[in-house]
Amino acid sequence: MAFDKMELKDIEVWDGNYAAAQALRQSQVDVVSAYPITPSTGIVEGFAKFKADNYVEGEFVMVESEHAAMSGCIGAAAAGGRVATATASQGLALMSETLYQASGMRLPIVLNLVNRALAAPLNVNGDHSDMYMVRDSGWIQFDAYNPQEAYDLNFIAFKVSEDHDVRLPAIVNQDGFMTSHTAQGVHTMDDDTAFGFVGEYKPMNDMLDFEHPVTHGVQTEEDWHFEHKARQHNDMMTIVPGKIDEAFAAFEKLTGRKYNQVEKYDMDDADVAVVCMGTSVETAREVALEMREKGIKAGVVGIRVFRPFPFMAIADALKDVKAVAALDRSAPGGTPGALFNEIAGALYNTDSKMLLSGYIYGLGGRDLTKKHLVDLFTELQANADAGKVLTKQQQFIGVRGPKLAYL
């Protein structure tokens, strides 16, 4: 069936949602099965419009819930098609059962997760609660800091997820509203170049291949469950990181835009550093440059790949830094933040004397201002000068009321 190509300017002013929708169009997804939810609605709305206007050949399946949306994706992926969807927050929560089905069945699916707070209290604005909720679900997780990256990482996600040595689903995260509804310049690829990067979908063990019947979603009980999960983890640990690096390298060759599993900004001689995800990485980069003008050697580390967690790379990035802040945009519910724990684990068996402190910030879309980050870098420098963490190990940034600090 013929479909139309779309003429794009070299730089389009797109928000993160539309950038992701365009990436799904250019990847010529076979099936989008979706149930729209704020702030991710623009992605499925965009794809549905492309479908209605004959810019895509694939199917758009409207379903009755997010649980059904991911179930539809699982069915379509098992049948042998390129599959994608989008959701956020409560939608992801309702999907969570099926997320484990998708990864356990080794089905390549790309999920655009537009990060939003989880109720209660109800809030449509952005934080990383939903990203964190499914961090052990066996999905690869990429993180975009702006609309350009939401566009680029979709192509990379298809490339990695669909690799026959990988066959694991992938999430592309972007910050709700701060990226999804923020329009910025996006360098585009033309339709042929973009599709050329992801390539024709090559099915494997597809149910529509009637010559080679296969069973999906089997029951194993105690006999094989552990071996299956171990194999899946093994592939995540040993195969996926290399495939991600290959995809990043191929993408850089094509576009000049370079991605790394751990993004390092001004880290070569940094005494103090902030580690974070999402739009905060960019705001922190700007503040780090301003701190350098004031004589504080500040740097920023962004987590580009949250799963598989780049354990060794993060240790390498931080080993010579004197004081580091781990910024978690999710209510930890009675423990240090996830990034704090991951970083502490990565550095523990090394010779590094890095001082680590954790900060919870930005819940429910609360603004992370440049002023907050100036104070944060200043606090880190005081830790570095004193040779010890002068504050409690867990603090809150930007919350009203008396100062909260623990541990």
Added chain:
Amino acid sequence: MLEIRWHSRAGQGAVTGAKGLADVISTTGKHVQAFAFYGSAKRGAAMTAYNRVDDKIIMNHEKYMEPDYVFVIDPALVYTSDVTVNDKENTIYIITTHLSTQELIASQPKLEGKTIYTVDCIKIAQETIGRAIPNTPMLGAFMKISEMYDIEFFKENMKRILAKLPQKIVDANMLAIQRAYDEVK
């Protein structure tokens, strides 16, 4: 860095206006950002939208802004919202109102001593587009006050951005932009 804050009601087109402005500016090689605070996004609720413009890539994603320009596209918001919040000594206001600038300042003392321009975007939109969508006329007024671009260049670009609308509506928007450009004072 040029920073603009829009005060609007949900449904009046501030987001479309902010994105349209960003699109035009982007064609001249500058870096842009356009975003909004929606809250629960009920039609008619007060909301704010934002533009950032710079020669270098914009990495700042904080919502906090000390704007160079404040656009008010609904006349009542001058009284029900604080349109002066986080302003600077040299912040320029372009406010939609049927009042003269002097009458407006007299009616809202907070505006005393500020650089205020007024234009009736609601009336202009009603008389040209036929609906009270004051976003494009505000941009016409902004082109006059800021002298950012030649008005013909700006209109040509807006035609491209609005191209998915019926020709009649596009033409009406061009009239609205020109009228606001001519009438702002």
